[in-house]
Amino acid sequence: MSTGFSSSDDELVGQAERDVQTRLGGADVDVVALAAVSNIFRVANKARYHFERTVLGPIELSFTAFTTLWVLWIWGEQEARNLAVEAGITKGTLTGVVTTLARRGLVVRKPHLTDKRLVLIEATPDGAILMAELFPLFNAEEAAITERLSNAEKQALADSLRTVLRTIESL
Amino acid sequence: MSTGFSSSDDELVGQAERDVQTRLGGADVDVVALAAVSNIFRVANKARYHFERTVLGPIELSFTAFTTLWVLWIWGEQEARNLAVEAGITKGTLTGVVTTLARRGLVVRKPHLTDKRLVLIEATPDGAILMAELFPLFNAEEAAITERLSNAEKQALADSLRTVLRTIESL
DNA sequence: CTAGAATTGTTTGCATCCAAACGATATGCT
DNA sequence: AGCATATCGTTTGGATGCAAACAATTCTAG
Numbered sequence: 001m002s003t004g005f006s007s008s009d010d011e012l013v014g015q016a017e018r019d020v021q022t023r024l025g026g027a028d029v030d031v032v033a034l035a036a037v038s039n040i041f042r043v044a045n046k047a048r049y050h051f052e053r054t055v056l057g058p059i060e061l062s063f064t065a066f067t068t069l070w071v072l073w074i075w076g077e078q079e080a081r082n083l084a085v086e087a088g089i090t091k092g093t094l095t096g097v098v099t100t101l102a103r104r105g106l107v108v109r110k111p112h113l114t115d116k117r118l119v120l121i122e123a124t125p126d127g128a129i130l131m132a133e134l135f136p137l138f139n140a141e142e143a144a145i146t147e148r149l150s151n152a153e154k155q156a157l158a159d160s161l162r163t164v165l166r167t168i169e170s171l
Numbered sequence: 172m173s174t175g176f177s178s179s180d181d182e183l184v185g186q187a188e189r190d191v192q193t194r195l196g197g198a199d200v201d202v203v204a205l206a207a208v209s210n211i212f213r214v215a216n217k218a219r220y221h222f223e224r225t226v227l228g229p230i231e232l233s234f235t236a237f238t239t240l241w242v243l244w245i246w247g248e249q250e251a252r253n254l255a256v257e258a259g260i261t262k263g264t265l266t267g268v269v270t271t272l273a274r275r276g277l278v279v280r281k282p283h284l285t286d287k288r289l290v291l292i293e294a295t296p297d298g299a300i301l302m303a304e305l306f307p308l309f310n311a312e313e314a315a316i317t318e319r320l321s322n323a324e325k326q327a328l329a330d331s332l333r334t335v336l337r338t339i340e341s342l
Numbered sequence: 343c344t345a346g347a348a349t350t351g352t353t354t355g356c357a358t359c360c361a362a363a364c365g366a367t368a369t370g371c372t
Numbered sequence: 373a374g375c376a377t378a379t380c381g382t383t384t385g386g387a388t389g390c391a392a393a394c395a396a397t398t399c400t401a402g
Contacts, residue, residue: 019245020306028307030314036325037218037313039332041238044215045259046339047208052390064358067212074190080381088216093359095382100357117367117380135191136199142208143201148338149331154207157331160324161210167319168217223360235388251351264389266352271387288350288397 040161047145055137059130064089066134068097069106072123073131079112080119106130211332218316226308230301235260237305239268240277243294244302250283251290277301 021029048063056066064087071086072078078086084094098121101107106127112118123131146154192200219234227237235258242257243249249257255265269292272278277298283289294302317325 016245023245024303024306030310032322032325032329033314033317034310035329036317036320036332039329039336040211040215040218042259043332043335043339044211046336047211049390050339050342062357074187074194081379088213089358090360091381092361092383096358115368115380119381132195135195139201139205143204144342145335145339146204146207148334149207151203153327153331154203156324156327158203158206158210160320160328161207161214163319164214164316165210165217168214168221168316171221171315220360233387252349260388261390262351263353263391267388286350286398290351 040164050145051138051141055134055141059134061134062097062100064093065097065101066138068094069101069123069127069131070135072107072121073128073135077110077120077122080121083121101127211335221316222309222312226305226312230305232305233268233271235264236268236272237309239265240272240294240298240302241306243278243292244299244306248281248291248293251292254292272298 020034021031051066052063056063061069068083068087068089071083075086080094080098081091083098084091087094087097089097098107098109102109105124107121107123110120110122112120146157149157191205192202223234227234232240239254239258239260242254246257251265251269252262254269255262258265258268260268269278269280273280276295278292278294281291281293283291317328320328
């Protein structure tokens with residue numbers, strides 16, 4: 001039986017939060033913030049793993065590679081520096097991801113016309129075709145994991161997360 | 172100027188979601204689910220990076236190593252298989268993380284008394300002291316990044332995330 | 343009892359992931 | 373013009389991270 005951290009049972013999670021207070025002497029713990037933030041990480045971990053196994057697994061694409069290709073598919077050709085920011089990874093990591101995607105013929109690197117420091121990255125036709133097939137499956141899975149939330153709850157969830165995002169950026 | 176995916180500006184994010192519909196022919200996209208789920212990943216990424224730079228960076232502890240040590244600190248000695256589940260990583264990854272933590276004297280491996288297949292992992296006194304110093308800083312940062320949400324909103328955020336967690340587990 | 347099946351932690355191979363150093367290029371200040 | 377500074381993508385080194393193979397141990401069916 002679980003000790004509670006990984007469980008989604010409310011009572012066990014609540015017990016976990018009380019255990020933290022006990023360990024810290026019962027005071028000075030923002031339990032609500034702890035619950036909100038730790039659940040963000042828990043869900044992100046689990047959802048990422050779920051997507052990699054269900055939708056991305058058969059096509060042998062990592063979550064990060066999918067995100068990178070998705071950005072190129074939606075907004076077209078990007079400078080590497082921008083692409084790294086949009087995909088939420090560092091430029092060093094992007095180099096490896098783009099190399100992996102290029103090896104599979106899903107993206108291509110192109111030189112910038114005027115600034116030789118820059119590298120432009122673009123999805124190939126094959127990359128676009130793959131995304132056109134893959135994204136509906138991905139989105140259907142997004143709908144599936146949120147199906148127990150009402151539309152208003154999903155909206156509120158997205159809004160609260162956007163607020164947290166803004167707060168982190170201002171810190 | 173950003174194309175919008177990494178931005179927390181509502182209007183740009185909204186534009187991103189409309190671009191997806193355009194790319195897909197304008198139908199069959201669950202935009203609300205897309206917004207909710209993609210924001211979970213965005214916030215988790217950004218928050219993790221934020222914690223690693225502010226709280227965990229000076230002590231040279233990765234987010235995963237911190238989580239692992241935190242579980243041991245709150246609930247005590249754990250079998251490796253449980254610890255991996257609680258920390259949200261595979262057992263193979265745990266082997267490396269425990270080795271790293273053990274090298275720094277924060278945890279120890281102990282044999283199980285009756286089942287020789289099992290390995291017990293326990294935080295050392297040094298590990299416990301470190302967590303007692305570190306967790307308040309960590310929790311303060313959790314409070315900081317959620318400070319613009321009301322208590323009710325934080326509660327609702329945690330509740331919705333728990334619902335998503337349960338849904339994924341039932342899929 | 344005992345051979346096959348199941349379980350556990352480790353190892354291996356490969357792909358991220360970040361920080362920092364690096365070479366190439368571009369900019370800015372004088 | 374010219375030299376310090378800044379910016380960009382890549383490389384390097386170390387730590388995750390997963391899947392799959394593995395050896396050791398335990399369980400189980402007959």
